[in-house]
Amino acid sequence: xxxxxxxxxxxxxxxxxxxxxxxxxxxxxxxxxxxxxxxxxxxxxxxxxxxxxxxxxxxxxxxxxxxxxxxxxxxxxxxxxxxxxxxxxxxxxxxxxxxxxxxxxxxxxxxxxxxxxxxxxxxxxxxxxxxxxxxxxxxxxxxxxxxxxxxxxxxxxxxxxxxxxxxxxxxxxxxxxxxxxxxxxxxxxxxxxxxxxxxxxxxxxxxxxxxxxxxxxxxxxxxxxxxxxxxxxxxxxxxxxxxxxxxxxxxxxxxxxxxxxxxxxxxxxxx
Amino acid sequence: xxxxxxxxxxxxxxxxxxxxxxxxxxxxxxxxxxxxxxxxxxxxxxxxxxxxxxxxxxxxxxxxxxxxxxxxxxxxxxxxxxxxxxxxxxxxxxxxxxxxxxxxxxxxxxxxxxxxxxxxxxxxxxxxxxxxxxxxxxxxxxxxxxxxxxxxxxxxxxxxxxxxxxxxxxxxxxxxxxxxxxxxxxxxxxxxxxxxxxxxxxxxxxxxxxxxxxxxxxxxxxxxxxxxxxxxxxxxxxxxxxxxxxxxxxxxxxxxxxxxxxxx
Numbered sequence: 263x264x265x266x267x268x269x270x271x272x273x274x275x276x277x278x279x280x281x282x283x284x285x286x287x288x289x290x291x292x293x294x295x296x297x298x299x300x301x302x303x304x305x306x307x308x309x310x311x312x313x314x315x316x317x318x319x320x321x322x323x324x325x326x327x328x329x330x331x332x333x334x335x336x337x338x339x340x341x342x343x344x345x346x347x348x349x350x351x352x353x354x355x356x357x358x359x360x361x362x363x364x365x366x367x368x369x370x371x372x373x374x375x376x377x378x379x380x381x382x383x384x385x386x387x388x389x390x391x392x393x394x395x396x397x398x399x400x401x402x403x404x405x406x407x408x409x410x411x412x413x414x415x416x417x418x419x420x421x422x423x424x425x426x427x428x429x430x431x432x433x434x435x436x437x438x439x440x441x442x443x444x445x446x447x448x449x450x451x452x453x454x455x456x457x458x459x460x461x462x463x464x465x466x467x468x469x470x471x472x473x474x475x476x477x478x479x480x481x482x483x484x485x486x487x488x489x490x491x492x493x494x495x496x497x498x499x500x501x502x503x504x505x506x507x508x509x510x511x512x513x514x515x516x517x518x519x520x521x522x523x524x525x526x527x528x529x530x531x532x533x
Numbered sequence: 534x535x536x537x538x539x540x541x542x543x544x545x546x547x548x549x550x551x552x553x554x555x556x557x558x559x560x561x562x563x564x565x566x567x568x569x570x571x572x573x574x575x576x577x578x579x580x581x582x583x584x585x586x587x588x589x590x591x592x593x594x595x596x597x598x599x600x601x602x603x604x605x606x607x608x609x610x611x612x613x614x615x616x617x618x619x620x621x622x623x624x625x626x627x628x629x630x631x632x633x634x635x636x637x638x639x640x641x642x643x644x645x646x647x648x649x650x651x652x653x654x655x656x657x658x659x660x661x662x663x664x665x666x667x668x669x670x671x672x673x674x675x676x677x678x679x680x681x682x683x684x685x686x687x688x689x690x691x692x693x694x695x696x697x698x699x700x701x702x703x704x705x706x707x708x709x710x711x712x713x714x715x716x717x718x719x720x721x722x723x724x725x726x727x728x729x730x731x732x733x734x735x736x737x738x739x740x741x742x743x744x745x746x747x748x749x750x751x752x753x754x755x756x757x758x759x760x761x762x763x764x765x766x767x768x769x770x771x772x773x774x775x776x777x778x779x780x781x782x783x784x785x786x787x788x789x790x791x792x793x794x795x796x797x
Binding site: 283286287289290293296300301303304305306308309310442443444447448450451454455465 | 558561562565566568569571572573575576579580582583584585586587588589710711712714715719722723726730731732735
């Protein structure tokens with residue numbers, strides 16, 4: 263266990279160095295956040311029957327999504343893709359750690375360090391700068407209550423474990439397809455759409471709501487964000503955590519099983 | 534000029550043949566592109582399903598905007614691929630080789646690659662445009678066809694101009710700055726919706742600085758009968774994209790002049 267903890271700690275400290283990349287990402291995410299909010303503003307103003315998710319809640323949802331984009335399971339680690347393509351993944355197999363655990367530990371650091379770097383300036387912008395510019399309607403309001411705030415923090419930690427299980431499963435897929443672009447593209451599409459990154463999930467048709475909540479993707483952004491804005495009562499946080507942790511367990515077991523099958527059949531090309 | 538064009542088409546021929554060497558991989562990449570862009574239209578359909586209209590705009594009308602923007606972005610992205618990945622050329626010092634050849638730098642970089650897999654996005658944009666047309670969003674007259682064609686050409690020029698500016702910035706920063714994504718991908722995203730829903734400062738930026746509104750929104754709105762612009766003015770507005778491309782080429786030349794190699 264200490265081996266995996268050391269991997270997380272070392273990768274985490276390394277990734278915290280990329281402050282320039284975080285700054286560039288911040289500008290892009292702010293821009294996309296503003297455009298998304300203006301589009302939603304246009305739709306909300308015209309609507310005769312307002313949806314259950316109010317406009318201020320939708321605004322909060324969009325900002326939380328932008329702030330935790332690095333946490334969201336929409337991409338794969340380019341270093342792992344390179345390892346698979348070049349075959350250097352065999353070095354990882356030689357280490358006295360099992361490959362699934364190693365990749366999961368890398369994912370934890372890779373998802374959490376950039377999120378921490380980006381989240382605080384993003385919150386400062388959305389919660390303080392926007393209202394100061396007279397755009398308070400588009401700002402991020404504080405959590406719906408103390409309970410909601412605590413529930414959001416807990417659910418965001420749950421989202422990290424779930425997101426890393428999804429990410430590692432995608433890395434297993436990358437290994438199975440020898441680094442082809444198909445798995446990353448599929449992951450970006452499905453997770454963004456079903457996870458609330460394209461539009462907030464409560465805005466999808468009512469008949470789809472049950473299915474969307476049951477799928478694992480909602481646990482990565484949608485459920486924590488809805489706890490924050492008060493669209494899900496803080497008392498129901500237990501159910502959110504149960505959803506996240508049970509999916510994490512299922513996805514870890516599935517990923518381990520698939521990876522074990524893969525490594526048995528793995529042929530290393532010499533050269 | 535004819536000689537340059539011949540060379541350009543030779544470059545393109547090589548690029549196309551190279552990509553078709555692996556037909557299976559190519560087909561999967563194009564399908565992947567199609568899939569990635571489909572989620573945007575699913576989001577738009579879901580929002581219309583939930584809210585009904587967007588400030589008086591209907592789904593087929595927004596679909597027309599979406600189709601036009603997506604087609605122009607796909608064309609520009611496929612043609613100007615060499616500029617999107619240009620920073621790696623600066624970093625590795627490969628740009629030196631291009632400077633040594635007795636041909637224009639722009640011609641050589643445009644000829645690096647025509648990315649056929651962007652065809653997936655093109656097909657999707659065309660399908661959405663076709664659906665919008667089938668819903669009767671547009672009265673098909675010769676004038677409206679000409680205006681939409683002008684929009685596609687102007688839009689492709691504008692996005693190519695943006696990719697060239699993005700590449701030019703690498704002369705100063707070596708790395709391409711991620712900030713450019715706001716005007717390229719972000720601009721594409723914003724112009725999938727009617728410009729009138731945005732705030733004045735935002736519209737101003739995308740009209741007078743990066744004239745996206747002029748190349749895609751003004752002509753599309755005219756074709757949809759939703760703007761006061763006369764057909765002639767709507768047809769001429771996309772010229773702003775051509776002007777933008779010419780200005781970008783000027784900036785590119787300035788950048789080339791101050792280029793110093795990273796190589797040792």
